[in-house]
Amino acid sequence: MKIVSRQIERKEPMMDIRLKRAFESPAKSDGTRILVDRIWPRGVRKESVGLDVWMKDIAPSSSLRKWFNHDPAKWEEFIKKYFQELDASQEPVQKLFALAKKGRLTLVFSARDTEHNNAVVLRMYLQVLMSNERGMKQVPPE
Secondary structure, eight states: OEEETTEEEOSSOOOOEEEEETTSOOOGGGOEEEEOOSSOOTTOOHHHHOOSEEOGGGSOOHHHHHHHTTOGGGHHHHHHHHHHHHHHOHHHHHHHHHHHHHSOEEEEEOOSOSSSSHHHHHHHHHHHHHHHHTTOOOOOOO
16 A cells, blocks of 8 residues: 555555435445345335345344344444344355445445444444455454
Protein backbone atom coordinates (compact mmCIF):
# COMPACT_ATOMS: atom_id res chain seq x y z
CA MET A 1 0.00 0.00 0.00
CA LYS A 2 1.15 3.51 -0.60
CA ILE A 3 -0.43 6.68 0.67
CA VAL A 4 -1.65 9.10 -1.97
CA SER A 5 -3.31 12.40 -1.02
CA ARG A 6 -4.40 11.13 2.40
CA GLN A 7 -6.12 8.13 0.79
CA ILE A 8 -4.86 4.60 0.90
CA GLU A 9 -4.33 2.97 -2.45
CA ARG A 10 -5.03 -0.76 -2.16
CA LYS A 11 -4.16 -3.59 -4.47
CA GLU A 12 -7.61 -5.07 -3.86
CA PRO A 13 -10.75 -2.94 -3.62
CA MET A 14 -12.71 -2.90 -0.36
CA MET A 15 -15.92 -4.85 -0.42
CA ASP A 16 -18.90 -2.86 -1.64
CA ILE A 17 -21.66 -3.89 0.74
CA ARG A 18 -24.83 -1.86 0.81
CA LEU A 19 -27.88 -2.11 3.03
CA LYS A 20 -31.47 -1.72 1.91
CA ARG A 21 -34.86 -2.29 3.47
CA ALA A 22 -36.99 -4.97 1.84
CA PHE A 23 -39.71 -2.35 1.33
CA GLU A 24 -37.48 -0.25 -0.95
CA SER A 25 -37.55 -0.94 -4.68
CA PRO A 26 -34.65 -2.91 -6.10
CA ALA A 27 -32.24 -1.06 -8.38
CA LYS A 28 -29.86 -2.34 -11.04
CA SER A 29 -27.04 -0.73 -9.05
CA ASP A 30 -27.76 -3.01 -6.05
CA GLY A 31 -25.64 -5.85 -7.36
CA THR A 32 -26.39 -9.20 -5.73
CA ARG A 33 -29.39 -8.79 -3.40
CA ILE A 34 -29.54 -11.07 -0.37
CA LEU A 35 -32.28 -11.16 2.23
CA VAL A 36 -30.57 -11.68 5.59
CA ASP A 37 -33.65 -12.08 7.81
CA ARG A 38 -34.86 -15.39 9.20
CA ILE A 39 -38.52 -14.40 8.71
CA TRP A 40 -40.03 -13.13 5.45
CA PRO A 41 -40.86 -9.39 5.65
CA ARG A 42 -44.54 -8.75 6.35
CA GLY A 43 -46.58 -7.42 3.49
CA VAL A 44 -43.83 -7.86 0.91
CA ARG A 45 -44.46 -9.92 -2.20
CA LYS A 46 -41.62 -12.17 -3.24
CA GLU A 47 -41.79 -10.86 -6.81
CA SER A 48 -41.33 -7.25 -5.70
CA VAL A 49 -38.16 -7.75 -3.64
CA GLY A 50 -35.91 -8.78 -6.54
CA LEU A 51 -33.75 -11.12 -4.47
CA ASP A 52 -30.93 -13.26 -5.73
CA VAL A 53 -30.71 -15.28 -2.50
CA TRP A 54 -32.53 -15.59 0.82
CA MET A 55 -29.98 -16.61 3.46
CA LYS A 56 -32.12 -17.46 6.50
CA ASP A 57 -29.26 -19.35 8.11
CA ILE A 58 -27.08 -16.25 8.40
CA ALA A 59 -29.71 -14.31 10.34
CA PRO A 60 -29.55 -14.10 14.14
CA SER A 61 -31.13 -17.00 15.99
CA SER A 62 -34.77 -16.59 16.92
CA SER A 63 -33.84 -16.33 20.59
CA LEU A 64 -31.27 -13.57 19.93
CA ARG A 65 -33.67 -11.70 17.63
CA LYS A 66 -36.43 -11.84 20.23
CA TRP A 67 -34.07 -10.81 23.05
CA PHE A 68 -32.78 -7.81 21.07
CA ASN A 69 -36.23 -6.71 19.88
CA HIS A 70 -34.57 -3.75 18.08
CA ASP A 71 -33.88 -2.04 21.41
CA PRO A 72 -31.00 0.44 20.88
CA ALA A 73 -30.08 0.06 24.57
CA LYS A 74 -29.14 -3.58 23.82
CA TRP A 75 -27.22 -2.72 20.63
CA GLU A 76 -23.65 -3.23 21.85
CA GLU A 77 -24.51 -6.55 23.49
CA PHE A 78 -26.42 -7.63 20.37
CA ILE A 79 -23.32 -7.00 18.25
CA LYS A 80 -21.19 -9.21 20.53
CA LYS A 81 -23.74 -12.01 20.65
CA TYR A 82 -24.40 -11.95 16.89
CA PHE A 83 -20.65 -11.97 16.16
CA GLN A 84 -20.44 -15.10 18.35
CA GLU A 85 -23.27 -16.74 16.39
CA LEU A 86 -21.58 -15.85 13.11
CA ASP A 87 -18.28 -17.28 14.36
CA ALA A 88 -20.11 -20.55 15.08
CA SER A 89 -21.79 -20.75 11.64
CA GLN A 90 -18.94 -20.41 9.20
CA GLU A 91 -20.50 -22.18 6.20
CA PRO A 92 -23.11 -19.48 5.43
CA VAL A 93 -20.62 -16.77 6.39
CA GLN A 94 -18.08 -18.08 3.89
CA LYS A 95 -20.74 -18.25 1.15
CA LEU A 96 -21.71 -14.64 1.80
CA PHE A 97 -18.07 -13.55 2.04
CA ALA A 98 -17.33 -15.16 -1.33
CA LEU A 99 -20.27 -13.31 -2.91
CA ALA A 100 -19.10 -10.03 -1.36
CA LYS A 101 -15.63 -10.47 -2.82
CA LYS A 102 -17.07 -10.91 -6.33
CA GLY A 103 -18.76 -7.52 -6.50
CA ARG A 104 -21.38 -5.21 -5.09
CA LEU A 105 -23.66 -6.83 -2.54
CA THR A 106 -26.86 -5.47 -1.04
CA LEU A 107 -27.97 -6.94 2.26
CA VAL A 108 -31.75 -6.70 2.37
CA PHE A 109 -33.50 -6.48 5.74
CA SER A 110 -36.97 -5.64 7.03
CA ALA A 111 -36.27 -3.76 10.29
CA ARG A 112 -37.59 -0.21 10.55
CA ASP A 113 -34.47 0.92 12.38
CA THR A 114 -31.83 1.30 9.70
CA GLU A 115 -28.99 1.81 12.19
CA HIS A 116 -29.64 -1.00 14.70
CA ASN A 117 -30.33 -4.24 12.83
CA ASN A 118 -28.68 -7.52 11.88
CA ALA A 119 -27.67 -6.33 8.39
CA VAL A 120 -25.56 -3.54 9.91
CA VAL A 121 -23.77 -6.07 12.15
CA LEU A 122 -23.38 -8.54 9.30
CA ARG A 123 -21.69 -5.87 7.16
CA MET A 124 -19.36 -5.09 10.10
CA TYR A 125 -18.55 -8.78 10.43
CA LEU A 126 -17.74 -9.13 6.71
CA GLN A 127 -15.52 -6.05 6.88
CA VAL A 128 -13.64 -7.57 9.82
CA LEU A 129 -13.17 -10.78 7.83
CA MET A 130 -11.81 -8.81 4.88
CA SER A 131 -9.44 -6.87 7.13
CA ASN A 132 -8.19 -10.08 8.72
CA GLU A 133 -7.70 -11.67 5.30
CA ARG A 134 -5.49 -8.75 4.31
CA GLY A 135 -3.48 -9.02 7.49
CA MET A 136 -4.88 -5.81 8.94
CA LYS A 137 -5.85 -5.77 12.59
CA GLN A 138 -9.44 -4.90 13.30
CA VAL A 139 -11.57 -6.23 16.09
CA PRO A 140 -15.30 -6.11 16.66
CA PRO A 141 -16.62 -3.39 18.97
CA GLU A 142 -16.36 -4.21 22.66
